[in-house]
Amino acid sequence: MPRNRLIALACLAAVCVVLYMTLAARAPWSFLLPFRGTKLLALILVATSISTATLLFQTITQNRILTPSIMGFDALYVLIFTLAVFFLGSQAVMRLPPQMVFLVTCGTLVLAALLLFGLLLRRNAKDLFQLILTGIIFGVLFRSLTSFLQRMIDPNEFATIQVASYARFNDIETDLLIIAAPITVIALVLAWRRRDALDVIALGPDLATNLGEPPLPRQWEVLILIAVLVSVSTALVGPVAFLGLLVVSVTYVLVPSPHHRHLLPAAALVSISVLVGGQTILERGLSLSTPLSVIVDVLGGAVFLFLILKGKRI
Amino acid sequence: MISVQDVSFAVDGARILNGVSVDIPNGGITALIGPNGAGKSTLLSLMSRLQKLQVGTIRVDDLEVGVCAHDVLAKRLAILGQSAEVTQRLTVRQLVTFGRYPHHRGRPTEADHAAVAEALAEFDLTTFGERMLDSLSGGQRQRALVAMIFAQDTPYMLLDEPLNNLDIAASRHLMQRLRHLADERGRTIVIVLHDINYAASYADWIIAMKEGRIVRFGAPEDVITSDTIQSVFETDADVKTVEGRRVVVV
Numbered sequence: 001m002p003r004n005r006l007i008a009l010a011c012l013a014a015v016c017v018v019l020y021m022t023l024a025a026r027a028p029w030s031f032l033l034p035f036r037g038t039k040l041l042a043l044i045l046v047a048t049s050i051s052t053a054t055l056l057f058q059t060i061t062q063n064r065i066l067t068p069s070i071m072g073f074d075a076l077y078v079l080i081f082t083l084a085v086f087f088l089g090s091q092a093v094m095r096l097p098p099q100m101v102f103l104v105t106c107g108t109l110v111l112a113a114l115l116l117f118g119l120l121l122r123r124n125a126k127d128l129f130q131l132i133l134t135g136i137i138f139g140v141l142f143r144s145l146t147s148f149l150q151r152m153i154d155p156n157e158f159a160t161i162q163v164a165s166y167a168r169f170n171d172i173e174t175d176l177l178i179i180a181a182p183i184t185v186i187a188l189v190l191a192w193r194r195r196d197a198l199d200v201i202a203l204g205p206d207l208a209t210n211l212g213e214p215p216l217p218r219q220w221e222v223l224i225l226i227a228v229l230v231s232v233s234t235a236l237v238g239p240v241a242f243l244g245l246l247v248v249s250v251t252y253v254l255v256p257s258p259h260h261r262h263l264l265p266a267a268a269l270v271s272i273s274v275l276v277g278g279q280t281i282l283e284r285g286l287s288l289s290t291p292l293s294v295i296v297d298v299l300g301g302a303v304f305l306f307l308i309l310k311g312k313r314i
Numbered sequence: 315m316i317s318v319q320d321v322s323f324a325v326d327g328a329r330i331l332n333g334v335s336v337d338i339p340n341g342g343i344t345a346l347i348g349p350n351g352a353g354k355s356t357l358l359s360l361m362s363r364l365q366k367l368q369v370g371t372i373r374v375d376d377l378e379v380g381v382c383a384h385d386v387l388a389k390r391l392a393i394l395g396q397s398a399e400v401t402q403r404l405t406v407r408q409l410v411t412f413g414r415y416p417h418h419r420g421r422p423t424e425a426d427h428a429a430v431a432e433a434l435a436e437f438d439l440t441t442f443g444e445r446m447l448d449s450l451s452g453g454q455r456q457r458a459l460v461a462m463i464f465a466q467d468t469p470y471m472l473l474d475e476p477l478n479n480l481d482i483a484a485s486r487h488l489m490q491r492l493r494h495l496a497d498e499r500g501r502t503i504v505i506v507l508h509d510i511n512y513a514a515s516y517a518d519w520i521i522a523m524k525e526g527r528i529v530r531f532g533a534p535e536d537v538i539t540s541d542t543i544q545s546v547f548e549t550d551a552d553v554k555t556v557e558g559r560r561v562v563v564v
Contacts, residue, residue, distance in 0.1 A: 062401050062402075063401075195420070196415075196419060196420025196421075197420075199412070199420065200412065200415055202402055203400055203402065203412060204399065204400065204401065205364075206364055206393070206395035207395075207400070207412070209362075209363060209364055209384070209393075210362070210364075210388065210392055210393045210394075210395075210463065210466075211388055211412065211413075211415045211416055211466070212384045212385035212386075212387065212388030212389075212415070212416045213384065213415075214384050256403065258402050258403070258404050258408055
């Protein structure tokens, strides 16, 4: 059954991609193909990164409400970027090649995430509520620190940060694609190679140990992958609060399988359908009157409420 | 043989185990009994590497716990912890198939499916195969978990208080299955039990623990006496012999 569902999801995602490329094509293809193609590639990368990061995070925490974004991963990315602008000045940051800024920010995020969340997971892995609360407080702390620094900063410099602090699907940083694409692909391949071990990790630390998959080293590995994937999506389009939760919750309902070999591609396909489909409707149908992130968050919130009210286990 | 040597364990400075040494014989059921906080569960979780050894060594035949590779040990020794709670939505068959993971590493073969079917039959779960775990009663779920570690096909099975929250029918059923595994299939079963009467009826060997030490080790008729109950549990319960079995009058 999961196989048929996957094929259906793949068809849906393909339809969204074809519509995005072909609807209202008034310019010659020599212009449209690279123009829309680059944006499409970025959307697909972001969609897959967010869905995979969220799924991995829920697996290592055995929890279906937590997401990297609730735990403040993307807020931490924006904070690191803000700190760079604060201390180096926006001129210095803007003069650097964007790829280098991305690599340094991404590297710092991996280190910071390992330090903070690694220690947190290690100490409180059994106490879920403490984990959630600490994560939420971290998220709030990172956001408050960011806005504190932004208030102290010169207004001209603030403009640089503001672009990084909000989700933007219309103005994607395509310069970064050259470097973000290979990094994402490597991270996705590594996650995919761990798919069977992840099924066992999701059973909880005791059963995983019994079956010969020590949870602790795996948690570290997966945390690095999550930090890299969150960096990619945040650098390309900014923080997207509800997308991961929306996509992964829908995936659990559409493809009820305990196996990551089904869940990982299914979540990616749902995510691509939502992002590319949503962007198509907005760009072609509603002529960009509303930002996609607003719609994703409204939809995400609605689906989340629906799942809770229906009494589905999330 | 599981050989425990000079194992001590402390949490935040509080001693849980104090230089424990014991050789658990092969075959049969060995029950760990003792009052709350005696260190039974800690000893079991150290044997099964759920907690890291601090002092001392534990060997399972030729494999040293903590040194031996995880996937090798997973084929030698299976553990069902006290807090084994599966939060995922799984069917009974999916859960039991996970028990074969050390053998198939994610790609179950025909032989694995056959072993799963055998485990389901062994624990009377064949009709429940496609049921969701969270739709089962506590006793059925516990049986599914034991079936999972049975399917793992290890010579040693360690169980930490598997009778918790089970009624008398489910408890007896589970103990009879374990007895059967020990007698007919030659499994070595180490089990932490709270109810001494279950230990006296079903175990071949009893290890009594108190304050992080092993105070008695022997056959039930030697260990379960009024004196032992008095000194280990500090309560004066009568011990009677009914049809050759020791029974503690509670």
